[in-house]
Ligand SMILES: Cc1cc2nc3c(=O)[nH]c(=O)nc-3n(C[C@H](O)[C@H](O)[C@H](O)COP(=O)(O)OP(=O)(O)OC[C@H]3O[C@@H](n4cnc5c(N)ncnc54)[C@H](O)[C@@H]3O)c2cc1C
Ligand code: SF4
């Protein structure tokens with residue numbers, strides 16, 4: 001596994017010191033590893049992270065990727081296919097079984113486990129990724145059909161240590177609880193911004209015959225256009241607030257408050 | 261999924277050269293892949309159509325031509341479709357989710373298979389999946405099933421929203437055959453009622469390739485509607501849906517084009533209501549009579565009687581929305 005060895009910022013050091021003191025030295029010594037990240041996410045889902053996030057958001061931007069996945073053995077596969085595509089701006093060439101979906105290829109062959117398998121049947125949106133600019137379901141896409149295409153996953157949204165504005169808005173508005181649907185929600189919402197800029201219509205668009213320019217999305221429009229992403233934790237109000245903030249760039253009041 | 265060979269076709273003749281009885285075409289994959297995962301479809305070869313140059317939407321002398329491989333999203337948002345065929349934009353946007361519409365092709369949409377849950381469950385009898393094995397839905401849970409045109413062999417409904425609008429719009433499906441010939445199928449003849457052969461959803465022969473869907477010009481763009489009623493607000497298949505378009509002269513209906521979804525094994529053209537409304541005043545009283553007349557022929561199953569009243573109300577509502585424009 002690749003370690004993320006960029007040094008911790010003072011805010012990040014404080015965050016680890018407060019929340020995971022027993023791991024702090026290890027993180028300082030050998031860099032941020034996947035299991036540290038997972039523990040941190042566990043704390044996030046318990047609501048412990050929110051108060052520590054200020055200044056440390058970029059932790060979430062760090063991509064932790066496996067790079068030691070053994071290749072498939074060509075002779076052992078009945079219908080092996082070599083497929084080349086771009087994932088998060090990196091060229092990838094992988095040998096796959098023709099039956100492999102893009103989702104399984106990303107997760108099992110490339111080690112990008114951010115995209116989630118919720119239903120594997122197109123019914124939940126947890127596997128949403130962006131292919132050639134459009135949001136699609138990676139569980140219903142054969143990897144073999146992606147030759148030459150460009151794929152963006154949740155791991156590719158941040159630029160260096162800078163989170164994508166949609167990721168920042170989801171953090172600010174607590175647009176998740178368990179987090180399982182979140183990578184799909186965020187990829188979906190990022191592509192939605194492009195659709196709104198292009199003036200794409202939805203089923204609740206009232207003036208469908210008029211050629212709309214860029215659309216500013218109402219709560220109703222956001223709900224309809226995000227209906228392909230199910231959240232079993234029901235974080236919908238916060239997701240809508242996050243998307244609104246990301247689209248308008250204006251400060252939207254949080255739906256939650258600290259007790260006390 | 262069972263193992264399959266993966267081939268890519270670069271043009272229609274290559275696709276038709278590759279197809280064989282155990283092979284299947286792949287467009288957006290949103291239906292065929294799902295069925296393959298469940299072992300309902302078991303092709304030994306997949307022929308990817310994704311690169312065929314059949315993805316344009318262009319005006320023609322008689323109307324507009326929709327490429328079979330053009331995506332649902334692109335079709336619904338095309339400037340000419342939004343303006344001249346808004347019923348079609350609405351119907352497409354009523355279906356599935358943004359992600360699925362970005363993947364789904366126009367040709368694949370027409371050929372999507374029923375969502376009858378017994379069809380999907382390979383351990384249950386189903387005449388559509390295994391001819392002669394029986395129909396589990398007939399005496400099973402059939403709330404989602406047909407109220408028109410079913411047979412004792414199959415009571416499934418056809419799930420596409422897009423196709424309901426295409427039916428009301430009198431579309432034609434252009435098909436290329438393996439010998440290179442071409443044929444054009446009027447929409448009303450494209451999908452079939454189950455009768456004794458529910459394994460056949462439509463009149464396409466295996467190995468034929470849909471190249472385009474042709475829409476004739478119409479005079480009801482300003483007075484049309486697509487209304488869909490479902491169990492949740494979005495991202496669910498229709499219980500009942502209605503596509504309606506009126507050509508009006510003052511407040512008189514010159515012609516009505518009406519099709520219903522969620523009620524039959526094919527888009528259900530509401531011919532009785534259309535005939536009744538012809539040359540009638542566009543009033544609530546006439547709308548109600550037309551809806552009652554159409555629904556009077558319905559034959560519900562054990563769990564879907566509610567679709568009769570729902571059908572009536574949805575028809576009337578669609579007529580009112582179409583009238584307002
Ligand atoms: C969760 C979910 C919800 C959905 N909800 C809705 C809904 O509410 N309303 C609705 O209308 N639809 C809905 N859909 C269905 C969706 O619209 C269809 O799956 C889609 O339109 C199929 O198009 P495709 O290009 O992906 O087809 P594919 O899956 O690629 O192909 C379908 C079939 O068509 C054949 N085929 C494809 N193109 C051609 C061609 N050019 N010539 C000959 N044969 C061809 C294939 O061999 C295959 O048998 C839903 C789907 C899912 C997964
Ligand atoms: S209704 Fe049709 S598809 Fe459903 S179980 Fe009966 S035969 Fe099969």
Ligand code: FES
Nearest residue numbers: 118119120125139
């Ligand atoms: S995992 Fe793809 S939609 Fe659920």
Ligand code: FES
Nearest residue numbers: 177179231232233
């Ligand atoms: S945050 Fe748990 S499913 Fe959405």
